[in-house]
Amino acid sequence: MMLSQHFLFFFAMLGAFNGFAAASFLWWRARGQATQRWLALLILMVSVRTGKSVAFHFWPGIPKFVLQIGLTACVLIGPCLYFLVRSSQGNAAGPDRVDRWHIAALLAIVAMVNVGLPYASHVDLWRHVVTPVIVYSWLGYLLLATAQLYVHRARLPETPSGSLLLWSTGGIWIIWIAYYTSGYTSYIVGALSFTFVLAASIVAYLRMRTGQAPIEPYQDRRIPDAEAAAQLQALAELMARERLHLDPGVTLPRVARRLGMPQTRLSQLLNDNNQTSFKHYLTQLRVTEAKALLRQEPAKPMDLIAGAAGFQSMSTFYSAFKKVEGLTPAAYRQRAATPEIDSRSPETDSNALI
Numbered sequence: 001m002m003l004s005q006h007f008l009f010f011f012a013m014l015g016a017f018n019g020f021a022a023a024s025f026l027w028w029r030a031r032g033q034a035t036q037r038w039l040a041l042l043i044l045m046v047s048v049r050t051g052k053s054v055a056f057h058f059w060p061g062i063p064k065f066v067l068q069i070g071l072t073a074c075v076l077i078g079p080c081l082y083f084l085v086r087s088s089q090g091n092a093a094g095p096d097r098v099d100r101w102h103i104a105a106l107l108a109i110v111a112m113v114n115v116g117l118p119y120a121s122h123v124d125l126w127r128h129v130v131t132p133v134i135v136y137s138w139l140g141y142l143l144l145a146t147a148q149l150y151v152h153r154a155r156l157p158e159t160p161s162g163s164l165l166l167w168s169t170g171g172i173w174i175i176w177i178a179y180y181t182s183g184y185t186s187y188i189v190g191a192l193s194f195t196f197v198l199a200a201s202i203v204a205y206l207r208m209r210t211g212q213a214p215i216e217p218y219q220d221r222r223i224p225d226a227e228a229a230a231q232l233q234a235l236a237e238l239m240a241r242e243r244l245h246l247d248p249g250v251t252l253p254r255v256a257r258r259l260g261m262p263q264t265r266l267s268q269l270l271n272d273n274n275q276t277s278f279k280h281y282l283t284q285l286r287v288t289e290a291k292a293l294l295r296q297e298p299a300k301p302m303d304l305i306a307g308a309a310g311f312q313s314m315s316t317f318y319s320a321f322k323k324v325e326g327l328t329p330a331a332y333r334q335r336a337a338t339p340e341i342d343s344r345s346p347e348t349d350s351n352a353l354i
Helices: 002-031 035-057 064-089 097-116 123-151 162-180 188-211 226-240 254-257 264-271 280-295 302-308 312-324 329-337 346-351
Strands: none
Touching: 002 035, 002 188, 035 064, 035 162, 035 188, 064 097, 064 123, 064 162, 064 346, 097 312, 162 188, 188 312, 226 254, 226 264, 254 264, 254 280, 280 312, 280 329, 302 329, 302 346, 312 329
């Protein structure tokens, strides 16, 4: 019996320990990538929740603040998953204004509850009110994340992060169901489910890596300038001819296929030789398109301008336009109506990206 308890503790805590390690590694490797940072935070929150579950199962008399920390992490699991999915769908480098307000309001509520209603002084309130609210808010964010995936389901096969999003959402569903039904099984099932999900994810990732084509020989060296210039010119001509940037669902693999080159080479071409990311390259082209529309159709509504230029939302359109041009679309339209009109043409702006 004692040996079986030791094995149970080992496997239950394995997910938590590996989760902390994976979250730390992903955060360190993120280098400003919003999607990877949200993934690191998601794994960290689940790891904290799992660690608390194991501690409470084996030592029911642990201090109440440990339970409070675990439940606080639990309330953030759903939002982390939701913003992980959101960050992979947008064109901007980080959360837009609405998302930032959303995150700020959520953190403010969590802080107020933790400071104003500590678990040790309000045990019954936490058990009968706060905990159910946490469980169902987690479910609410799960549904929102799943809805986002459904809306963008056509893009997932072409998106490099598509499998990651599906694995993450499916894994969190498994963990939520395990905790929700733990009253019929055992409280430790939730922690064991995380160990299973994390192990399955690692195995799937390794198999995916094993099945990938070998690294192209040119990936380890810089593309010569003359060759890069010709390929960047081909890219500019492709985008001008087929206007792929106007499709909100366009992806790096899709553009690479149209150019007839591996996606790793296109990524290297943009990052090393053009000093820009694929997302930023698309954003610049879309802003250029929006500028042309603002000049040519001064009466056209802004939401139609944004959609016609390839932006998925008004908030992304405004933030991207202001970041590139230094003024809002409305201000640009007003300035374009004056004699001091911006003389640059869309073709000139496109060539400026080379």
